[in-house]
Amino acid sequence: MAVQPEGTPCWADAMFTDLEGAKRFYGEVLGWTFGESSSEYGNYTQVFVDDKAVAAVVPPMPGQEGQSQWCLYFSSPDAAATAERIRENGGDVLMEPMQVGDFGTMCLAREPSGAVFGVWQPGAHEGFEATATPGAYCWAEVFTRDPEATDAFFSAVFPYRMKDVEDDAVDFRMFDIGEKTVLGRMRMTDDFPPEVPSYINVYYTVDDCDAAVAQATEHGAVLRFGPMTSPFGRFAALTDPQGANFSVIDITTTEGEMPKTRDV
Missing domain, CATH: 3.10.180.10 (2,3-Dihydroxybiphenyl 1,2-Dioxygenase, domain 1)
Structure with a gap:
């Protein structure tokens, strides 16, 4: 790439x-x-x-x-x-x-x-050689307790255009470069234990979300959320046996309409 x-x-x-x-x-x-x-x-x-x-x-x-x-x-x-x-x-x-x-x-x-x-x-290493295929990176979200500070920071450091998802149930923002959405930002709610700091959650693509979750938990991971089907795919959040958070997503299994957004 x-x-x-x-x-x-x-x-x-x-x-x-x-x-x-x-x-x-x-x-x-x-x-x-x-x-x-x-x-x-x-x-x-x-x-x-x-x-x-x-x-x-x-x-x-x-x-x-x-x-x-x-x-x-x-x-x-x-x-x-x-x-x-x-x-x-x-x-x-x-x-x-x-x-x-x-x-x-x-x-x-x-x-x-x-x-x-x-x-x-x-330089010689340009980055990901594949994305959005099974086993490869697909998406990421910043989970933050201070979305105002996070939004101001990332939009000043990088040339992002921002838009909000029109959903009263979540505080979710997307960051675009040109016409491509490259990053999400989610406000951390009280569902997150207070000792969990802000972090960036990385999504990896899988063929079958439920099968990946079964494999992960069988090998010592903890299931944090899901599996859940969304307009973007069927996904789940996990913590691996050494404490690293990540998510898996099957982008071929979708449900519902894409959310409406408004420019910020």
Whole structure:
């Protein structure tokens, strides 16, 4: 896939204390295969579906052990300039832009409500080689306790146009680049335990949502929500055995009309 426009989700990775356990789990649930670990880059291991790179897993660096979580990266033509806008708009730069060989330049940051994300300036590695096919990334949502701050931040850092879903039951906003919707934002309700911080939830595509949930729970995952059928597909939210949240979605099984939206 070509380099994506600025602000488009372009890559995802996660740190796992038990890297082999993570490989077994996601191999069973999402059909992933794994490349050779690169000792030069901290045993960073790319994940493949049908020989196309779709994500990566890596063991934590010494001192960084903790609960695992998926990190979504947004494309940037200039990671240093993006890092500066992150600071200017109330975010924290957790890792300064760092060149990773000839692959590209990465940066890690946190938006004002606490969700951690990455920035990727592509080099030889442009990002996802497949999306919206079984085993590959499909969609992501920022779950936040302070949607006003989150919305202001992301729309200032990236060239997003925003629109709200017209539904009194949820506070849900979409971020567009051109005519393409690339990210969602959901206000966290009291249904979320207070100790759960804001985070970005990554969706992976599956052939059969119910079968994926059965596989995941059989291999130690916790089902958090669903399966539920929506106009976008049948999906469920899970927590993997090492504590990383993610969702699965079958985009071929849909129900109901697409929600109406209004520009913000």
